[in-house]
Amino acid sequence: MDIAIYxxxxxxxxxxxxxxxxxxxxxxxxxxxxxxxTCPETKEFAAVEVxxxxxxxxxxAGQPSLRLSDCSRWPERAPCGQECLRQIEQAPGxxxxxxxxxxxxxxxxxVYCGRGLDHIDWLEHKPALLSxxxxxxxxxxxxxxxxxxxxxxxxxxxxNCHIAQTFRRLHSDLxxxxxxxxxxxx
Numbered sequence: 001m002d003i004a005i006y007x008x009x010x011x012x013x014x015x016x017x018x019x020x021x022x023x024x025x026x027x028x029x030x031x032x033x034x035x036x037x038t039c040p041e042t043k044e045f046a047a048v049e050v051x052x053x054x055x056x057x058x059x060x061a062g063q064p065s066l067r068l069s070d071c072s073r074w075p076e077r078a079p080c081g082q083e084c085l086r087q088i089e090q091a092p093g094x095x096x097x098x099x100x101x102x103x104x105x106x107x108x109x110x111v112y113c114g115r116g117l118d119h120i121d122w123l124e125h126k127p128a129l130l131s132x133x134x135x136x137x138x139x140x141x142x143x144x145x146x147x148x149x150x151x152x153x154x155x156x157x158x159x160n161c162h163i164a165q166t167f168r169r170l171h172s173d174l175x176x177x178x179x180x181x182x183x184x185x186x
């Protein structure tokens with residue numbers, strides 16, 4: 001009989017806490033990650049991060065209270081009014097760096113092999129960029145606030161071609177260029 005009471009109490013607690021836990025996790029996930037916004041003061045791009053823990057905890061009292069935990073303009077401009085948060089409040093997903101990149105890659109093809117880049121594996125094989133000087137770059141090599149400018153001047157490269165081009169650049173003495181099989185058959 002005692003076990004049934006404990007199980008019933010545990011079930012009541014779980015059912016009561018589930019919506020709260022879901023709200024906390026959902027809000028935390030919605031506001032975490034690097035974002036690119038236009039700084040209201042300078043009218044230039046800035047990379048910011050929202051304090052996702054604060055947003056999640058404050059959502060229990062109603063609306064999430066957003067504050068920045070980091071900005072590419074800090075520490076020089078740290079005492080700013082954080083007016084850029086309005087951009088995040090209006091469209092949290094639009095300025096998330098990952099979403100900006102996904103929208104840019106959608107419908108594009110690798111400049112080397114022509115492979116479509118619609119499906120992106122963000123954990124292991126992220127696509128790269130081909131810079132105007134012919135060098136392939138991974139995203140962590142570009143500061144987040146510089147990404148919008150890079151999207152205007154760089155071209156898309158799939159992970160496999162990025163690895164091949166990087167190897168070719170770093171170990172050119174080990175690379176042997178062979179004509180394609182189509183060229184040999186003729």
